[in-house]
Amino acid sequence: MRNKKRMCDMESGQKGRVVEIDVKGSILRRIRDLGLIENTIIKCVGKSPFGDPMAYTVRGAVIAIRREDGKKIIVETGGFCEK
Amino acid sequence: MKKFLTVALAGNPNVGKSTIFNNLTGMHQHTGNWPGKTVEKAEGDCETENYHYHLIDLPGTYSLTAHSPEEQIARDFLCNQTPDMVIVVCDGTCLERNLNLALQIIEICPRVIVCVNLMDEAEHKGIVIDLKKLSKMLGVPVIGTKAHQKNSIKNLKSILEKEAERKKRSIQKGKMQEMVSLSEIIYKEVVEVPENHDKRDRRLDRWFTGRWTGFPCMILLFMGILWITMAGSNYPSEYLTYAMFWLQERLRQGLIWMEAPWWLQGILVDGVYQVVSWVISVMLPPMAVFFPLFTLLEDSGYLPRAAYNLDCPLKCCGTCGKQALTMTMGFGCNAVGIMGSRIIDSPRERLIAILTNVFIPCNGRFPTLIAVIAMFCSGCFGEGWIETVLLAGILTVVVLAGVFLTLIVSKILSNTILKGVPSFFALELPPYRKPQIGKVIMRSILDRTIFVLGRAAAVAAPAGAVIWMMANIKIGNASILSFGVQMLEPLGKIMGLDGTILMAFILGFPANEIVLPIMIMIYTAKGNMTELLGLLEIRQLFLSNGWDITTAVCFLIFSIAHWPCAASFFTIRKETGSFRWMAAAFFIPAVTGILLCTSVHLILQILS
Known part of the structure; x- marks a missing residue:
C-alpha cells in the first residue's frame, strides 16, 4: 500500500521517499544542502521529549527537523521502501 | 629551500x-x-x-x-x-x-x-x-x-x-x-x-531524548558533573590553601628581613599575593575539575541531544535549539559561548543568544557559587557524600534558575526589541563517540590550569595591588575603597546585598574569578580578622559582616545575573559590531539582576 503523508506525520521507525518539497528560496537551499531532495529515502528515528522536533536519517546522517518545516515536505510511505 | x-x-x-x-x-x-x-x-x-x-x-x-x-x-x-x-x-x-x-x-x-x-x-x-x-x-x-x-x-x-x-x-x-x-x-x-x-546510537537516543527519560537524564548528568566537581575539588583546595598561607608568611618574613617599607609589604603580600593565592586555592580546583568533565561530555556527542531536547521550549521563546549549544558552551566560558553563537543562522536569534549568554554561570563563576553554597548550606544536611550530593543539587537548582532566566529574557527580547518568528531549523545529531578519556583529562586540566594561572598573573595580581591601594590611600578619614563601598551601600541594601558585594562585582569586571577574593579583602580591611584559612573562617567573616541566608540567596542571584566580564564584553562588541548591542548586553543582565535581587529580598523579608 502506497501512502502519501507529511514528513512530520511519520511514525518512529517508518521509512519514506520524498516526493515533494513545498518550500522556496534560501530555506529550500538549506534543505537540499542537507541532502534532502526529491526521491531521497528517509527514515524517522524518533521524537524529542516534547514531540517536536523529530529526528530523521537522511543519507546516513541523523538530522532533527521541526514540525512546521517538516509539514512542507511530503513523503510516500509503504510500497517499495518498506522492508 | x-x-x-x-x-x-x-x-x-x-x-x-x-x-x-x-x-x-x-x-x-x-x-x-x-x-x-x-x-x-x-x-x-x-x-x-x-x-x-x-x-x-x-x-x-x-x-x-x-x-x-x-x-x-x-x-x-x-x-x-x-x-x-x-x-x-x-x-x-x-x-x-x-x-x-x-x-x-x-x-x-x-x-x-x-x-x-x-x-x-x-x-x-x-x-x-x-x-x-x-x-x-x-x-x-x-x-x-x-x-x-x-x-x-x-x-x-x-x-x-x-x-x-x-x-x-x-x-x-x-x-x-x-x-x-x-x-x-x-x-x-x-x-x-x-x-x-546505528543500532547502538538509536538505543542511546531512546534514553537521552526519550519522552520520559530525556530531561531526567539531562539533569542527572549535569548534577553528576557538578557533584564530582564539588567533591573532587574539596581536598586539593584545602591543601592549596594551607600551602599558599604558609608561603604567605615566609614572604612576609622575607620582606621584613629585607626591611621593605610597610606599603611595599602591603601591596605585595596583602594585595597582590593574597588575591592571587585566593584565585589559585579557591577558584582553580573547581575549574580544573569541571572543565575536563565538560570536555568529555562535549566529545561524547551528547550536547546536540541536549539542544534537540531543548528546542521546543526555546522555540516557544522565539529562538532555536542551537542556542542550547551556545548556552552549554557558556558553562565553559561566556566569551566562547558568545562567539559560538555564529552557528545560529538567523541574525535575530543569534543576537538573542549573544545577549542572554551571560545568564549561564561560566567556569569563572562556578567556584564562587560553590563556595557560597558550601558556606551557607553545609552542616544543614548531614555529612559525607550525602551532603555533597545535596550541595550539588542546590547548585543544579541555581544553574537551572540561570537557564530559566535565559528563556524568560529571550522571550521578552523576541517580543520587544528583537521581534520575529523562529526561522528554519535543522540540527545534526552526530554518532556517539567514546571520548579519549585519559588524553582529554590530561589536556584540559593542563590547559585550564595554565589558563587560570595566566589570568591570575595578568588580572588578579594587578587587581590585588589596586585594591590594596584603594583600601589604604586615605582621603580625610576614609579610604577610597570604603568611600566607594559607602556610596554603594544603599543600593546594596535594597537588593539584599551590601556595598562591599556590589563593589566586588564592579572591581571583578576584568575577570569574575576575583569577586570572592575582593570581598574577602574588603571585609578583612575593616579589621575584623587577620588569619583566614578555610571556608569556615570565611563564613565567620561574612556572618560578622552582616550576611545571612537572604544575603547568600541574593548573592547567588546576582552572580548569575549581572554585567558580563571584560572578555565577554569585548567579544560581544566584536560579534555584533555595534556599541548599541554592547550596551544592551551590559544593561539587560544588570537590570534583570538588580530587579530580581530587590524583589527576592522583599519577598524574603515579608515572609520572615
Missing part, C-alpha cells in the same frame, strides 16, 4: 577536521563532537621532505552555497583566496552527504585530496568503503584515515607530497551546482552499509 604551499582543510561540520589539523601541525585546537565547534579559521604549519605547508582549518560547511557567517568563512576562503591545495575531510560513517561538498570543491579547486576520516568508526559499524573505486570515480586521490592513529597522518603527509608534485587538474569555472544526485550514484557504487549499523 622548501617550496611553500597553502593547504585548506574543508568538510562538513563535525567530521574531524580539527583533529586532523592538530595531528598535522602538532597544535592543540579545541576539538569536540558537535557540529559548529570551529567557528573561526585556524592556521598552522607542517612540513614534508620537499614542501612547507601552511594549513588552514576552515569551519565546517554543508555546501558552498553558504548561509551562516561561519559557513561563509569557508566559502569565501575557497572561492576567493584559492589555496594551492584543499583536503576535503569526509565522515566515513556518513559518506553520501559528505560527497556533495567534496564534488563541489573538486569542481572549483585544481588540487584536491579527499580524506575519508573516521574509518575506524565506519569499520566498527560494518560499513565497507571501496576507496580505490572512489578515487577513480572522483578523479582525485582518496585516503582513508583514523583520526587518532599516527600511521594515518604519515600516509596523509606522503599523499600531500605526491599531490603537490603533480600537475594541476584543469577546472572549469562555472556556476556552483548541486551534486546530491551524483553523490548518490557514487555512494551506491563504493559503499556497503549493513542495515541497523
Whole structure:
C-alpha cells in the first residue's frame, strides 16, 4: 500500500521517499544542502521529549527537523521502501 | 629551500577536521563532537621532505552555497583566496552527504585530496568503503584515515607530497551546482552499509531524548558533573590553601628581613599575593575539575541531544535549539559561548543568544557559587557524600534558575526589541563517540590550569595591588575603597546585598574569578580578622559582616545575573559590531539582576 503523508506525520521507525518539497528560496537551499531532495529515502528515528522536533536519517546522517518545516515536505510511505 | 604551499582543510561540520589539523601541525585546537565547534579559521604549519605547508582549518560547511557567517568563512576562503591545495575531510560513517561538498570543491579547486576520516568508526559499524573505486570515480586521490592513529597522518603527509608534485587538474569555472544526485550514484557504487549499523546510537537516543527519560537524564548528568566537581575539588583546595598561607608568611618574613617599607609589604603580600593565592586555592580546583568533565561530555556527542531536547521550549521563546549549544558552551566560558553563537543562522536569534549568554554561570563563576553554597548550606544536611550530593543539587537548582532566566529574557527580547518568528531549523545529531578519556583529562586540566594561572598573573595580581591601594590611600578619614563601598551601600541594601558585594562585582569586571577574593579583602580591611584559612573562617567573616541566608540567596542571584566580564564584553562588541548591542548586553543582565535581587529580598523579608 502506497501512502502519501507529511514528513512530520511519520511514525518512529517508518521509512519514506520524498516526493515533494513545498518550500522556496534560501530555506529550500538549506534543505537540499542537507541532502534532502526529491526521491531521497528517509527514515524517522524518533521524537524529542516534547514531540517536536523529530529526528530523521537522511543519507546516513541523523538530522532533527521541526514540525512546521517538516509539514512542507511530503513523503510516500509503504510500497517499495518498506522492508 | 622548501617550496611553500597553502593547504585548506574543508568538510562538513563535525567530521574531524580539527583533529586532523592538530595531528598535522602538532597544535592543540579545541576539538569536540558537535557540529559548529570551529567557528573561526585556524592556521598552522607542517612540513614534508620537499614542501612547507601552511594549513588552514576552515569551519565546517554543508555546501558552498553558504548561509551562516561561519559557513561563509569557508566559502569565501575557497572561492576567493584559492589555496594551492584543499583536503576535503569526509565522515566515513556518513559518506553520501559528505560527497556533495567534496564534488563541489573538486569542481572549483585544481588540487584536491579527499580524506575519508573516521574509518575506524565506519569499520566498527560494518560499513565497507571501496576507496580505490572512489578515487577513480572522483578523479582525485582518496585516503582513508583514523583520526587518532599516527600511521594515518604519515600516509596523509606522503599523499600531500605526491599531490603537490603533480600537475594541476584543469577546472572549469562555472556556476556552483548541486551534486546530491551524483553523490548518490557514487555512494551506491563504493559503499556497503549493513542495515541497523546505528543500532547502538538509536538505543542511546531512546534514553537521552526519550519522552520520559530525556530531561531526567539531562539533569542527572549535569548534577553528576557538578557533584564530582564539588567533591573532587574539596581536598586539593584545602591543601592549596594551607600551602599558599604558609608561603604567605615566609614572604612576609622575607620582606621584613629585607626591611621593605610597610606599603611595599602591603601591596605585595596583602594585595597582590593574597588575591592571587585566593584565585589559585579557591577558584582553580573547581575549574580544573569541571572543565575536563565538560570536555568529555562535549566529545561524547551528547550536547546536540541536549539542544534537540531543548528546542521546543526555546522555540516557544522565539529562538532555536542551537542556542542550547551556545548556552552549554557558556558553562565553559561566556566569551566562547558568545562567539559560538555564529552557528545560529538567523541574525535575530543569534543576537538573542549573544545577549542572554551571560545568564549561564561560566567556569569563572562556578567556584564562587560553590563556595557560597558550601558556606551557607553545609552542616544543614548531614555529612559525607550525602551532603555533597545535596550541595550539588542546590547548585543544579541555581544553574537551572540561570537557564530559566535565559528563556524568560529571550522571550521578552523576541517580543520587544528583537521581534520575529523562529526561522528554519535543522540540527545534526552526530554518532556517539567514546571520548579519549585519559588524553582529554590530561589536556584540559593542563590547559585550564595554565589558563587560570595566566589570568591570575595578568588580572588578579594587578587587581590585588589596586585594591590594596584603594583600601589604604586615605582621603580625610576614609579610604577610597570604603568611600566607594559607602556610596554603594544603599543600593546594596535594597537588593539584599551590601556595598562591599556590589563593589566586588564592579572591581571583578576584568575577570569574575576575583569577586570572592575582593570581598574577602574588603571585609578583612575593616579589621575584623587577620588569619583566614578555610571556608569556615570565611563564613565567620561574612556572618560578622552582616550576611545571612537572604544575603547568600541574593548573592547567588546576582552572580548569575549581572554585567558580563571584560572578555565577554569585548567579544560581544566584536560579534555584533555595534556599541548599541554592547550596551544592551551590559544593561539587560544588570537590570534583570538588580530587579530580581530587590524583589527576592522583599519577598524574603515579608515572609520572615
